[in-house]
Amino acid sequence: MSRILLSAVVVFFCFTLAGGNGYAREQKSRYVTLWYADREVLDEFNDNLRLNRKLRNSMRKKNVVTIADEVLAKADIIIEKVQIVLDMFPNKYHVRLVLLSNPDDVAAVYKKRYDKRVDYIAYYSLSEKTIYISADDASLRVLAHEVGHSVVDHFFKVRPPYNIHELMAQFAEKHVTD
Numbered sequence: 001m002s003r004i005l006l007s008a009v010v011v012f013f014c015f016t017l018a019g020g021n022g023y024a025r026e027q028k029s030r031y032v033t034l035w036y037a038d039r040e041v042l043d044e045f046n047d048n049l050r051l052n053r054k055l056r057n058s059m060r061k062k063n064v065v066t067i068a069d070e071v072l073a074k075a076d077i078i079i080e081k082v083q084i085v086l087d088m089f090p091n092k093y094h095v096r097l098v099l100l101s102n103p104d105d106v107a108a109v110y111k112k113r114y115d116k117r118v119d120y121i122a123y124y125s126l127s128e129k130t131i132y133i134s135a136d137d138a139s140l141r142v143l144a145h146e147v148g149h150s151v152v153d154h155f156f157k158v159r160p161p162y163n164i165h166e167l168m169a170q171f172a173e174k175h176v177t178d
């Protein structure tokens with residue numbers, strides 16, 4: 001194969017890999033790196049994650065073209081709201097948001113990492129700075145709770161005791177709709 005032809009083939013494959021299925025599975029916003037297994041999970045998550053009217057107003061300012069854009073915009077709005085509710089504004093806040101299909105998938109990820117059986121619909125990994133969430137069970141309150149954990153985690157240099165961490169996440173969950 002000639003060098004020119006080889007480069008052409010390489011370029012073609014790069015294009016195919018980048019644009020093959022028409023969307024990227026990993027996308028970034030100001031606060032979030034979003035990852036999802038497939039389009040179905042993304043759609044399900046977006047349908048279930050409904051903002052209240054107040055938070056929806058902030059959506060108008062966002063540039064939303066794709067479903068992933070919409071999910072990222074919602075996540076950024078919820079994160080900003082939780083920071084206001086908790087009155088904690090960490091300097092370098094960034095999380096990964098991993099969308100899984102259902103609680104079985106959440107349990108599988110948890111089992112692999114911690115070798116323990118759980119029935120969580122979502123959890124925040126302190127060591128990975130990552131929110132894992134079941135698309136089937138997604139809601140404003142569930143995401144606000146996990147975002148609460150992540151904001152607390154980013155804010156304190158010394159990690160608060162578990163019960164305090166949990167109380168603050170519950171506070172975020174409760175007041176995100178205020």
Ligand SMILES: [Zn+2]
Nearest residue numbers: 145149166169
């Ligand atoms: Zn919690």
